Amino acid sequence: MSEYQVLARRYRPQRFSDVVGQDAIVATLKNAILLKRLAHAYLFCGSRGTGKTSIARIFAKALNCQSPGADYEPCNQCQSCKEITSGHSLDVLEIDGASHRGIDDIRKINDNVGYAAASAKYKIYIIDEVHMLTKEAFNA
Numbered sequence: 001m002s003e004y005q006v007l008a009r010r011y012r013p014q015r016f017s018d019v020v021g022q023d024a025i026v027a028t029l030k031n032a033i034l035l036k037r038l039a040h041a042y043l044f045c046g047s048r049g050t051g052k053t054s055i056a057r058i059f060a061k062a063l064n065c066q067s068p069g070a071d072y073e074p075c076n077q078c079q080s081c082k083e084i085t086s087g088h089s090l091d092v093l094e095i096d097g098a099s100h101r102g103i104d105d106i107r108k109i110n111d112n113v114g115y116a117a118a119s120a121k122y123k124i125y126i127i128d129e130v131h132m133l134t135k136e137a138f139n140a
Contacts, residue, residue, distance in 0.1 A: 013054050014085065015073045016062070022051055029059050033072045038063075053094075056126045060084055060092045064120035080120050091120035097129040106133065106140040 013019045016026045025044075032038050042059070044052035061074035061084045068074060074081050083089035095109070109125060117123040127133075 013051065013058060014061075014076055016058055016071075017073060019051055019055060019058070022055060025055060029055070029062070030072045033062060053126065053128050057084065057092075057094075060122075060124045060126065063122045063124070064089075064091065064117075089120065091117040091122065092124045092126070094126040094128060097127050098132040101133045101137055103134065103136040103140050106137040110140065 016030060019026055042056070044056055046052055058074065061076070061081050062068060062072050064080045064084065065074040066078035066080050076082070076085065080089070080091075084092045087094065095105075109127075113123070113125070115123070
């Protein structure tokens with residue numbers, strides 16, 4: 001028997017072309033890659049279920065993909081894409097801001113952010129539910 005997986009996770013978009021209703025955001029991120037004009041940080045905001053975390057993951061895959069498509073879509077076949085999809089990448093770290101919301105958690109990130117990526121092109125931190133961080137953590 002296969003492992004149970006929540007429906008929303010099973011059918012989560014894996015490519016920019018899978019994302020529905022966020023055409024302007026997808027175009028903006030693809031243009032940033034195309035023009036090599038990447039910011040040091042991106043803030044995705046919006047209502048629950050609009051694809052903020054999914055788009056952040058796809059963007060991380062697109063930036064670190066070893067064989068991206070002509071339209072900057074992640075291939076989802078290379079080692080980097082597979083590691084990011086499975087959540088086992090050393091260079092794309094997803095942190096749950098709701099459960100790691102203290103100043104010490106953010107200081108750990110600040111301490112590690114100076115290290116170069118281990119195997120990918122970019123080291124990326126995705127902080128989900130960042131609004132749940134404490135005031136002190138925001139100021140760290």
